[in-house]
Amino acid sequence: MKRFFLTLSILISIVLLSCDKIEEPYKNTGQSGGETEVTTRKVLLEDYTGHTCVNCPAAAKLAGELKDLYGDRLIIIAVHAGHFALPSGPPFDLDLRSDVGNEWNSIFGIQGYPSGMINRTSPGGQYIQSVGNWATRVSDIIDDPTMADLKISTSYHQESRRLDISLETTFKVPVTGKPKIQLVITEDNILGAQHNNNSTIGETPIIYDFVHKHVLRAAVNGNLGEDLYPEQGNVNVGTTYEHDYSITLDPDWVADNISAVAFIYNASDYEIYQVEEKHIMD
Amino acid sequence: MKPNLILLIILITSLRIVAQQESVQSDIPHVMIRNLNGQQFNTADITNDGKPMILSFWAIWCKPCLKELDAFNEHYLEWQEETGVRIFAVSIDDSRSTARVAPYVNGKGWEFDVLLDANSDFKRAMNVNLIPHTLLLDGNGKIVSQHTSYFEGAEFEIYEKIKKIAGLN
Amino acid sequence: MPSILFYVVLTAQNPIDNARINGSFQIDAQFYQPDEGIGITDSVIAGRKVGINGYGNIIYSQGNFSGGIRYEAYLGPIAGFDAQHEGNGIANLWASYQTSMIEITAGNFYEQFGNGLILRAYEEWALGYDNSLNGMRIVFRPISGLTIKGVYGTQRFYWQKFERNNRGIVRGLDAEFDLNELISPLQSSGTRVQLGASAVSKYQRDADPIFNLPENVGAFAGRLNITKGKFSLMTEYSHKINDPSILNNFIYKDGHAVLSSLSYSERGFGVILQLKRVDNMYYKSDRGTTSNALDISFIPPINRTHSYSLTGKYPYATQPNGEMGMQFQLNYRLPRGSKLGGQYGTNIAINFSQVNDIKRNPINDTTEINQDGTLGYKSGFFDMSDHIFFRDFNVEIDKRFSTKWKAVIQYMNLYYDIATIEGKTGYEPVKANIALADITWRMTSRKSIRLELQSLFTSQDKGDWAAAMLEYTIAPRWFFTISDQYNYGNPDKDSQNHYYTASLGYTREATRLALTFGRQAEGVVCVGGVCRVVPASSGIMFTLTTNF
Secondary structure, eight states: OHHHHHHHHHHHHHHHHSOOOOOSOOBOOSOOSOOOSSSOOOEEEEEEEOTTOTTHHHHHHHHHHHHHHHGGGEEEEEEEOSGGGSOOSTTOOOOOOOHHHHHHHHHTTOOSSSEEEETTOOGGGOOOBOGGGHHHHHHHHTTSOOOEEEEEEEEEETTTTEEEEEEEEEESSOOSSOOEEEEEEEEOOEEEEEEOOOTTTSOSSEEEEEEEOSEEEEESSOTTOEESOSSSSOOOTTOEEEEEEEEEOOTTSOGGGEEEEEEEEOTTTOOEEEEEEEETTO | OHHHHHHHHHHHHHHHHHHHHHTTOOSOOOOEEEETTSOEEEGGGOOOTEEEEEEEEEOTTOHHHHHHHHHHHHHHHHHHHHHOOEEEEEEOOOTTTHHHHHHHHHHHTOOSEEEEOTTOHHHHHTTOOSSSEEEEEEETSOEEEEEESOOTTHHHHHHHHHHHHTTOO | OHHHHHHHHHHOOHHHHHOEEEEEEEEEEEEEOOBGGGTBOHHHHTTOOEEEEEEEEEEEEETTEEEEEEEEEESSOOTTSOGGGOEEEEEEEEEEEEOSSEEEEEEEEOEEOTTSSSOEEOEEGGGTEEOOEEEEEEEEOOSTTEEEEEEEEEEOBTTBOOOTTTSOEEEEEEEEEEHHHHSGGGTTOSEEEEEEEEEEEEEOOOOOSSBOOOSEEEEEEEEEEEEETTEEEEEEEEEEOOOOOGGGTSOOOOEEEEEEEEEEEETTEEEEEEEEEEESOOOBSOTTOOSSOOBSOOOOOOSOOOOSTTTTSSOOOOOTTEEEEEEEEEEEEEOTTSTTTTTTOEEEEEEEEEEEEEOOBOSSSSSOTTOTTSOOOBOOTTOEEEEEEEEEEEEEEEEEOSSSEEEEEEEEEEEEOHHHHSOOTTOOOEEEEEEEEEEEEEOSSSEEEEEEEEEEEESSTTOOEEEEEEEEEETTTEEEEEEEEEOTTOSSGGGOOEEEEEEEEEEETTEEEEEEEEEEOOEEEEETTEEEEEOOEEEEEEEEEEEO
16 A cells, blocks of 8 residues: 555656746847858748738737847748638728739648748648747758758839849759749738737737738749749759749839748648748848 | 477466356446446446346437436336336536536436446447437346437337347247 | 467357457538528539548457557548548557556547546547547556556647657646545445546647747646535646646746536435636647647536527637636426426426636736736636626426426526637627427327427627427437528628528437438537537538447
């Protein structure tokens, strides 16, 4: 009898000991790392969101905090899609959806919002990452070695609203299969209403002057991009592949807030090798 | 060869023993659930001295289950006299309603044994999908018949079967 | 030698004969068709005209050994199930060895410590909920009256395989003492006392660049059950250390949950009072997930579970971030032959429950309540907010008039904070009155007709509803029903829809087949504390279930 209670109390204390009581500070802020090379691995965070989704402002806030932490190394695209992105009468009149966003949303089978993808990686077969795991997932891969360099140059003609974009891609390591390249346009700082249930972020239930950031507007070279090169076979390491595009900006878009985002990805599993962003007015 | 022979003898005898033990093995798996006082109850104790048994899975939120058990209760004394049948009603109410089962059962004045299977362990072991689910067992605990769902009047057919198990027909 | 052994196995057939195999199968299928009237267009169906969920479960047992396998296929999942269900394969595989003293299980298993406040692994097919543990469990009963359980494993997350660090690891210990068994003088006592204690810890690594997260989060619980004659007291307290997660907005406050109930019952009379307080008690094995999955703890809602379509239209779901609630129920049977009881007696049930939010006070002058990366808020044990989540007062009278006629009537008054419970932020709370009658006419000993009439009155959400259902049954095999739910009070005139259905079912032994044609209104289905939103649909539903 005594032995049993002894064993029991030992077992209980083992469980008790496996507890981590965290002391302040609970939260880190400020820049980490900084840029060590001219070109580094960059990571794309896609935030699937909508203006009537009450939990989405918290996700946008977290994305912003990650951006503060990683600076240019983290690129964000906010994809407004699905039920919560529908214009549903005042004050939710904005339609921030896009053809390309709708297609991505259906390819990855996203039904819950907010949710996201980090470089379209799929640990354990799971593309969709819930918000609480974004930070961990980003930190897991952001220090991986760079697989390719990607350069964006733009020139914008104010009168015609014509935007010319050139992309230069150079792989540093061999990869199997033929990669794809995709170019999209995002617009920052769009003011609109947003449902919210987190009083530490803003008013509940509606923030009337919410700033929608990194909003996906359109694809320049198709909803899934195009092949990096026309010929068969694997990529040539060291070869620079050049692509030139041009697009006329929609009259509703504010040119000062427009960025071009380009990424190269694995055509078979969508995983992104490298991503780059350029604000067109820089 | 000698050790092998000994091994063989041991094997045969042990198999025999197993065989003898199991000739009366019932279809009821051994699962620890609880009685109405909250005490642990081994389902191996679902026995009735060789007389037939009814095992019925139910829950407080399941209307047809309550109707079935009310119908059983109405006839229970009479059935017991004629066939010696014993009824076990296993509630699969989970912790949202387990505490309400005992007052409900007492309030209703049900005479049969009521057991609590709060995490559906026994239900799963018996492979019960939907409730009400009622099993008829012979005196050795072998399942003779089982039935899902309850409609008014189904108790009469159940009782006909019980009489057959008891050897009255 | 091997040939001799083979011969022995062949001849000693008795043990093989005594092996037992039992199993069950179920298929739920829905065939969808567009129905403009209730907003189901081709684009809503999006080519997915059929949804089928199915499983097969087989258990093999022989002597002290048992093992089981469970196959599931959701191709594709029926409407309302999370898209992550889509897939097929072996969901559970386990083996177990059991004696009266020890029981060891390896593989997938289900478990509950006490009321489940800090650990409950369970499965609810109708909801698509399964948080089974994949690991090992030992149950040890060294002496009569003492049970010790130890478990460790990872939880099921749809079809996603556990890989290093993709979700947490759970381990737990539970001990239960039955004092009447342990202490021999108490064996014959009329007072039955059980004590229990449990501890659970989850491990999930911290690689978060923003928050400094606890990798091991412990939770503890103690419980006491006393039964003395007609009285019964059950209480459990649980406590959890800092567990910042997406669901509590990454606050570092400790959490707790208390559940208590006191009841008195005698023949024809039962009364029960239940109390509950929950504060910051989400406990999941992945701090990042918002899915309805991976819960380690189970905080039961204690309000009455309603079984009729309109009384069950607005079901409460526990708010693990904080709530204080009570539930009171009285069951009384007016005796046979009394003036009100009539010839057959009359049952009356009165039930009241209310759940409020807890009151949260700032931790200091500069920090907002529930600010991430802080202790969040302070809330004393009796700090209750006047924000009501849910209130339900209902009376049910159940009376038999003759051998052929009986009826149930029920009235319910409801307050339902739809913004909190269903996440429809900005919506007004639903205040509703519901009345119903359920009349059964037993035509012959096997044939009966049942009529259900219900009415729901509210000026919020979708407005008034009326429902009628007529059921004809031939025991023990057949049933036929026709029903209609009519949303005549919908403020949007175009949405004043009828949801009519016709069903039939056939049951033989343990095989049941049911077919339903018609429309299903959008609704919330809750079983055992978890709720699932079922979208409106139209078409044919088919269920086949069997076991052996």
